[in-house]
Every structure is written in C-alpha cells, then in structure tokens.
Amino acid sequence: MASRFAVYIRVGLCVVFCAMTFAFLANAADETPVPVTGEGTATGLGPAARSAAIADAQTAVVLERIEKIAPSRDFSIFASLLRVAPSYFQSYKLVKESKTDDSTQVEIEGQLLERKLKTDIAGIALAQNFVTPRIVIIAREQLTPPANADDAAPGVIEKKLHEDLKRIQFEIVEPAALRERLPVEKWGQCVDGSAELSALFAREMLADIVVLASGKTGLDDSREGSKLHRVHAEVTLRVVRAQDGYVLDSPRAEAVVNCADTTAGSAQAIEDACGKLIEEAKTAVALGALNGAPADTLTITIERVGSEQQTNDAIAAIKRCLGADQHEVMYHDAERVRVRIPFAGPIGQLVDCVPALTVSSGRLALKTVLDRDVTLVFESI
Structure with missing residues (x-):
C-alpha cells in the first residue's frame, strides 16, 4: 500500500503538471495560428517512418519561414529551432501518404504558431548581435484625470518604452533630440497618420525603426461603499520599418488598476498595459532590422x-x-x-x-x- 506521503507527492505533482499544462494551453490560445501545408520524406515503411516523414514536413515548413523572416543568414544558428520544429505546430493532420519500396512520403496541413517562431528567431538574432537597430519612439497618451502637461518631459508610455527597449540594448533616439526635430504638437500627425509619414521622419533621424504608441485611460464606476476607483487603460503600438514604411506589428494591450488616487492609478494602469507589449515590440524591432525590404x-x-x-x-x-x-x-x-x-x-x-x-x-x-x-x-x- 502506498504511503500517505507518496500519495501527497503524486497529488502535488499532478497539480503542478496540470497547472503547467493549463498555462501552456492558455498561452497557445492567445495566438492565432497560420494555416500551412508541407511535404516530407523518410526512409523506411510503417508507423515509425510515417512519424519521421511528418516531422520532416514540419521541419521543412519551419525552415521555409526562417528563410523568409531572416534571409541571407547562416541558417546553422537556427538549428536548435529546426530540432524542435513540431513544437511550433498547434495541430496538424495527414492529408496524403504514399510509399515506395524503401521510403514514405507525406503531405500535411497544419496550424503554425508563427508568432512563437518569430519570437524565438528574434531571440537568437539578438543573442548573436545580428541587429543593433536605432529606434525613434513617438507616443501620445490621454490620461484621466489629465496629468500636468510638460512637453519637455517624456510621458508615461514614452518613458516606459524608452527604458525597456534600451535595456534590451537597442539604440534609442533621446527624447531631447526627438523634440528638437519634431515638436510635440505634431506627434499626433505621426501617430494617427500613415505609416510612411512616420517612416519618412525616422529616415531623417537616421533611425531603422519607428515605434508609434497611443494610449488612454478611463475611470469605471467605483463600487458603492468603496473608496477605491477602477482605472482602465489601453495601449496600441505600431512598429514601422523606416526603409519602406512597412508595419511590422501592431499589438494592443489593456490593464486595470484599483486605486484611491486616480492620478497615480491612471499612470500605473497605462504603464502596466505598455509593459505587456514590450516582448512583442522587441520581436518586431529585431525582425524588422534583420529583414530588409522585400526582394520582389x-x-x-x-x-x-x-x-x-x-x-x-x-x-x-x-x-x-x-x-x-x-x-x-x-x-x-x-x-x-x-x-x-x-x-x-x-x-x-x-x-x-x-x-x-x-x-x-x-x-x-x-x-x-x-x-x-x-x-x-x-x-x-
């Protein structure tokens, strides 16, 4: 009979495993997969050969994506990604299988987790020092209640993006230099205007990437009898390649803060929302600098x-x-x-x-x- 201690261990491991599984599924659910097709071949016949051919097809799909995202690179540095190619598929199905005397060929349809793949490619590119992009950040925010406006000082979003992206070792155009070339009253034209307009300005600043940020906060009705206020914030980014005005990504995030001081709570909420976008911004910036204008x-x-x-x-x-x-x-x-x-x-x-x-x-x-x-x-x- 198993001891009570052993039972506790089993139950504990089950809880941890289930929690980890739930977290993985929750993260995967956040991404909309991309439909793909692929073909693969493996030596031999039978179930093992079929599985190997499917893995070969998945590897071929991932390699093709890497070639598009990071062209003209030494693909050997991405070997670690190819070894785990099946992990970038949310699901797949076998649509065709054929055999010769000593080999198995398959065709699959799958759901590729492309955002996850891009994140890992960007991570390798940054680790290898492939890219050191120069970034200009143009941000506009509307806080409720309004904060004391000081055009000479960075706002909450600009400061958060500047600090976090600089910590990643990106080169950031300093706020003073930005304001010298582009008055704050014209920032709205860039944030709300065409991507090419902001890209044109970025090229004048000798920047590779421009990050356009827009954020606002609002007060929800406080609960009756409570002294706390509920502040809701949302932030949207557009990461634009300066060379051709191509929008690399446009992530959006929200955050909620319960607070007694609405001014401080509003700043905290919009900073929290912005913080959720740093990883996506990092990936877009790295890939934008890594991959130039399309060859076609x-x-x-x-x-x-x-x-x-x-x-x-x-x-x-x-x-x-x-x-x-x-x-x-x-x-x-x-x-x-x-x-x-x-x-x-x-x-x-x-x-x-x-x-x-x-x-x-x-x-x-x-x-x-x-x-x-x-x-x-x-x-x-």
Whole structure:
C-alpha cells in the first residue's frame, strides 16, 4: 500500500503538471495560428517512418519561414529551432501518404504558431548581435484625470518604452533630440497618420525603426461603499520599418488598476498595459532590422513633383520601364510621392532607363539608390 506521503507527492505533482499544462494551453490560445501545408520524406515503411516523414514536413515548413523572416543568414544558428520544429505546430493532420519500396512520403496541413517562431528567431538574432537597430519612439497618451502637461518631459508610455527597449540594448533616439526635430504638437500627425509619414521622419533621424504608441485611460464606476476607483487603460503600438514604411506589428494591450488616487492609478494602469507589449515590440524591432525590404518590390520616391498629372505621368513612365502593371501610393504631399511597385528584377533595369524618362515637360533624374529603395528627382526642361 502506498504511503500517505507518496500519495501527497503524486497529488502535488499532478497539480503542478496540470497547472503547467493549463498555462501552456492558455498561452497557445492567445495566438492565432497560420494555416500551412508541407511535404516530407523518410526512409523506411510503417508507423515509425510515417512519424519521421511528418516531422520532416514540419521541419521543412519551419525552415521555409526562417528563410523568409531572416534571409541571407547562416541558417546553422537556427538549428536548435529546426530540432524542435513540431513544437511550433498547434495541430496538424495527414492529408496524403504514399510509399515506395524503401521510403514514405507525406503531405500535411497544419496550424503554425508563427508568432512563437518569430519570437524565438528574434531571440537568437539578438543573442548573436545580428541587429543593433536605432529606434525613434513617438507616443501620445490621454490620461484621466489629465496629468500636468510638460512637453519637455517624456510621458508615461514614452518613458516606459524608452527604458525597456534600451535595456534590451537597442539604440534609442533621446527624447531631447526627438523634440528638437519634431515638436510635440505634431506627434499626433505621426501617430494617427500613415505609416510612411512616420517612416519618412525616422529616415531623417537616421533611425531603422519607428515605434508609434497611443494610449488612454478611463475611470469605471467605483463600487458603492468603496473608496477605491477602477482605472482602465489601453495601449496600441505600431512598429514601422523606416526603409519602406512597412508595419511590422501592431499589438494592443489593456490593464486595470484599483486605486484611491486616480492620478497615480491612471499612470500605473497605462504603464502596466505598455509593459505587456514590450516582448512583442522587441520581436518586431529585431525582425524588422534583420529583414530588409522585400526582394520582389521596389520602393521609389519622386521629389519635386508638381501637378497631379506630372505625378501620374512619372509613375506610368517608371512602370513602363519596369514592365510593371501595378503600384501602391504609400505617401503623397506637395513635394514628393512615394510608391511601392512589385518588381523582382535587377535594380539596374531602372537605373539604366532613368535618363530616358521624360514626363510632362520635364524629366526624372536619379538621386540615390539604397538596396531596393530609389529616389528620383523631377527636373523641368
């Protein structure tokens, strides 16, 4: 008969195991998996070979994702992720199986935990010192009750992001330098405006990434007879790559604080909500710096454009040069237009034909070429 002590141990282990399992399932449930398909092969026949082929298919899917997220890297450093490839699948099902004399081939459909994979890739990249991105943080917050406004001092969100991201060894544009180049009263235009507008400013600050943050707090009705107030806060981030204005991630978090002092409680609630987003921000920043602009896209800025007709003619001429039939206007103001054009060919094709691009009593001249980011200038004839 088992001793009472042994029974306690078994019960205790069961409780701990169940708690750990529940926590794992809760964390997995927070992520929306990505549908994927994969094929794998293994030597041999029977159940063991089938399992090995399924693992091979899962590994192939994870490797393909790594190649897209961290291109042009030594993939051997990600070997530890490939060894546990099945752990990045929430579920899978076998949809096809075939056999030859000495091998088994399978095709699977699965639910990939891509956010978990990205977090681990970013962790390895940071540990290997692959990336040291320079970040500019632009934050806006609305506290209830309103805090004493001091535009020269960072707000709660800006201070929290600055401290935590700097602790990760990212280079952060200092608040004073930011305010010198961009008055606080214009921050709302960046936070609420197009991603390309903030990316344009980030490039002027020689930053790789811009983190746009917006947060607010509100007071819920306090319970009758209670002296405590319930403060609710929510914070949303947009992590934008400066090179092309691509939104890398836009996480959101909430927090609730019960307090007697609503001013202090409001600041605490919005700081808590912001703190929940640090890991997601870290991952997005690291991957954004690790992975440049897509190789199948050109980002083109045309400066000194005048009328709308000149702008349209310039874009049409560039598309003819590239043999492209689509474009996306990322940003347009009185002085410049920035467009994204699907094009996987060599950048030299555009460079070679620029001298011949004449549009609306003018011509386009090449100003700069940085990877797949090109700046042209409209010159009157």
